Amino acid sequence: AKHTALPLPTDLLDGVCISANSLAEHCRWGTRRYRLDSETANSSNDGKLYRLGWLLKAASLIDLTTLAGDDCPSNVVRLCHKARRPFAFAVLDKLEFEHGIDKDELHTAAVCLYPYQLAAAKSALDQIGASNRIRLACVATGFPSGQYGLESRLAEIRWAVEQGANEVDIVINRTLALQGRWSDVYEEVRAMREACGPSVCLKTILGVGELAAYETVYKASLVCMYAGADFIKTSTGKESVNATCPCRW
Template sequence: MTEMTPRQVAAKALSLLDLTNLADDCDAAAIETLCAQAVTPFGHAAAICIWPRFVAQARGTLGPNSAVKIATVVNFPSGDLPVETVVAEARQAIADGADEIDLVIPYKALLAGDEAAVRTMVTAVRDVCAPPVLLKTILETGELKDPGLIRNASHIAISAGSDFIKTSTGKVPVNATLEAADIMLNAIRESGRNVGFKPAGGVRTVGDATLYLNLAATIHGPDWAIPSTFRFGASGLLNDILAMLDGRGHSTSASAY
């Protein structure tokens, strides 16, 4: 396998980026900025990932047939809302124009041994995500901690109909890690299903992105990571990607996501 140059990694990472603003103080102006940032001179991000209340605005800004998808979050970030509330959130977001739903599983219930709660939640939200809407399930691996539990959560989410499994909300002390990524990528391989992977939270540089892409290539092959199978959930990563692509080298970002 030919190793990609940092610039090639940057270009690939841009195409896989869910450019994210889930800040508590996000407002309409920030959404306008995010939509503009998602389209660069070097290509466009895969998606923007935003709070549900901004989906309709983003759809109006990007237009009905934008190459940049709109992802939004439900049951976020706590993971402990009632199923009917989460289903209503998802249904409304899709009606407002969301292309992708990022669902936090009830990970606290799973920690307490309740696997059925996870399966019930994912299945219920899957039922309202009619194709081509994608369902990406957030496992909150930094809270699950135990490798066996992360693997189990991955398999439950996959078997219940997830299109992607995602590490984190970005709202807890430990977010994406290579250790969790390894477990989740292997769970996808073990499942035999065409399911994608999304590390989120803490992926800030092209160097970080390289580590995750190399891991995915090792487990699934060099051509596996494309927008339909791999996303980065990040905000600050875009700064480093653009710095690399326009020849400025690496930038730094204080972003927490």
């Protein structure tokens, strides 16, 4: 079973204050640390192997995505093949020969599409024997804006689950968040959790570039986690400002 909703302790939302300067400094420190670690990793064979391991791990956690208005079955088939073999064959052969890495185990975590393309993706993954390895994810709930009535957004989730989605990426209604209507945000996400059912992963997109303040991002994250979200995601990729470190408005 996935996460279930918990009662929202609204007192946790009171008096939240986040220092933009402190956050920016923390991000600068993290960036410097990453660069130093990268330089160290590149200076030795063990370091290079360590870095390679993390790069391969990152690839295994990616949702390979197509969310274009002109998506069609041929796009989806190509996407599924790419998800199954995310690296060039020459790279895979080298990894197997030099490092003993089983190239059959290298694939992305999921493919992510609009709900209408789920059937084509499921068929493509079945044909290449990858349906038990690569999950089907889709966007729903009025993606990317979330500016639709709750009932229509819940209907999207239910239909996506019927089409075979293992994961559903929802978007919160940013209007509610910007107005500080946290109980309404909570109730909407909780209803979406219920619509997904106990076996489907619920990933909640905040659209942080449109939330205007770090405090709003913090509160939105907390509310969605209490409402039953399995993952919190920063952005749809459609906003003018997406995932930055730190976010710039």
